[in-house]
Amino acid sequence: MPKRSNSQPETARRRGLGPTAWTFLGLGIGAAAGSAVAGVIGGLATLFAREVVTPAKEPLEDIDILAVIQTAHGLEVVLPVTEESVKPGTYSLWFDGDRGHARLGEVTKRGVDGTLQRSIITVDKGELSKAKRGRIGGSVYLLPSDVGLEYQDVEVPVSAGKAPAWLIPGTTRQDTWAIMVHGRGTRRLETLRALPTAHAAGMTSLIVSYRNDGEAPDVNNGRYGLGTTEWRDIDSAMAYAIEHGARDIVLFGWSMGGSITLQVADRSQHRTRIQALVLDGPAVNWFDILDHQAKLNKIPYVSGRLGTWLLSHPFGKRITGLTAPLDLRALDWVARAEELRVPTLILHSEDDDFVPFASSAALAAKNPRVVELVRFRTAGHVREWNVDPTRWEDTVANWLESVFTAPVPGMVPAAK
Structure with a gap:
């Protein structure tokens, strides 16, 4: 090269x-x-x-499912040892062209033959025992009810029609809405890992879809805009939230969802409502x-x-x-670091193999008054919660509480 x-x-x-x-x-x-x-x-x-x-x-099914076995501790799946399969934590195992889904727990045994066993927490759908190939993912939940929360199916009006979303009522901070934005190549269920944390903070949550993600209407020949077009659908979601009682908004974004939320904070007509950004492995450059x-x-x-x-x-x-x-x-928010005025928490693993950690580190270093960076290790791309859910949840909860109780004066996006 x-x-x-x-x-x-x-x-x-x-x-x-x-x-x-x-x-x-x-x-x-x-x-x-x-x-x-x-x-x-x-x-x-x-x-x-x-x-x-x-x-x-x-979907690319890139791992062999060698066997499903009964052990003294319950059902376990036998997989080859790969960089993904060996990571600690809780993950999804998709199979049968994503028509099947199982939740996997920790590695229970590692053999000398290049295989390992992981516990099976549950099989949500499909017949895992018949599957031959699959893929490991970070989206361990399929619906808000999987984390024990009631929800409504709603539709957000967007430029090309209606975008489906899940609405989860808040408690002590019902008029602060957490709008959660998934990343490239995934759907809104990716964000469910953060739902218990947002709910514990008392916020109402709106988990959204956006153009060209396979759920919301297609726009622009079905092509991604990497944040330059998708932000308009999140702007529409903010308008929906305000119409339904939101006073303040916290935007959560994963990967390209981080790029989208940063554009919203910069360009939205409702940007002064944004109280904070929580970004996981964000695409900032x-x-x-x-x-x-x-x-x-x-x-x-x-x-x-x-x-x-x-x-x-x-x-x-x-x-x-x-x-x-x-x-x-x-x-390029590294170059535009000083333009970011909304309190921002970034959670990013140093070994991220899709979005370079160095960009998040550079953004935080250039604007430390606004941006707080929390480093993870061994998580890869947007799987910080999967590797260490307790640390992820405690970090986000404590940071949000500090924003809610002691916001920094004047940290709102500049008027255009």
Whole structure:
């Protein structure tokens, strides 16, 4: 993979292709149309750019389910030892094309043959004993009732129709609403892990869907906007909350949901209602994420840079399927750190393999008066709760209480 030039300015490296790279590529690889190398570079860039903004149609089942056995402690599943399967904590095991779901507890036994056993807390749906392949996930609950809370199915009016949501009544702080925003490639059930904490704080909770997530209406050719478009649906959710009695709002966001909530705090007509942000493994700088993902997937540097350019330039619309280019600068909250004025808690694992931890650390370092960063280890991407739910819940509960009882004067988004 080509290495970055130390002499290339940082802004050029992070924002897109520089003049030298464009000379080599021939402004769209036109001048090198006959070159096999240029074809490979352009092809990888195209695939990379499309992958970033296109929701996956089928879940990837990447782990063998070797057996389900009865032990003295109850049912257990036998899995191969992988980086994911060996992690401590509680997880989901999806199978049968996500039509089946089980909740897994801790590892109970690790064999010398490269396998391990995990306890099965419950099988929510499907026949796990017949499954051959599956995937491990962080969304351990399917409905608010799984955490013992009553809820209503409601619909939030959005630009393209109605977005389904779950509404959970509050107690001591009913007029403070927690609006929970899931991440890329998941659905609203991802956020249920935080519901008991929000409920214990007395807040009303609204767990929402948004455009192109498989539940809310599709918009913009079904492509992700990485936060630049989705925030409008969360703005609509805030309007719904205010119409139904919300005085203040706390936004929770996971991964791309963090990017979305930051846009809401910056651009929403209701932004002065936002009392706090709670972000888990948030996407605070898409330049760094795209760089990281290109390296992780062994995409050549030039292809990764070209892919980023395709996402952010009008020319790329024909290739990516986007209806408008993405303003990646608006999503760079490391560069915009001083513009963030809402008290923000970030929970992020240092070994996150999707969203670089360094971006969260840089944001917190640049604006420590507003942003508090809590480090986790061994959790990977947005599974901090799964690895250590007690620490996650206590951290969020204590921080929220400090915001509720002693808010910092003047920390509201600046008027546009």
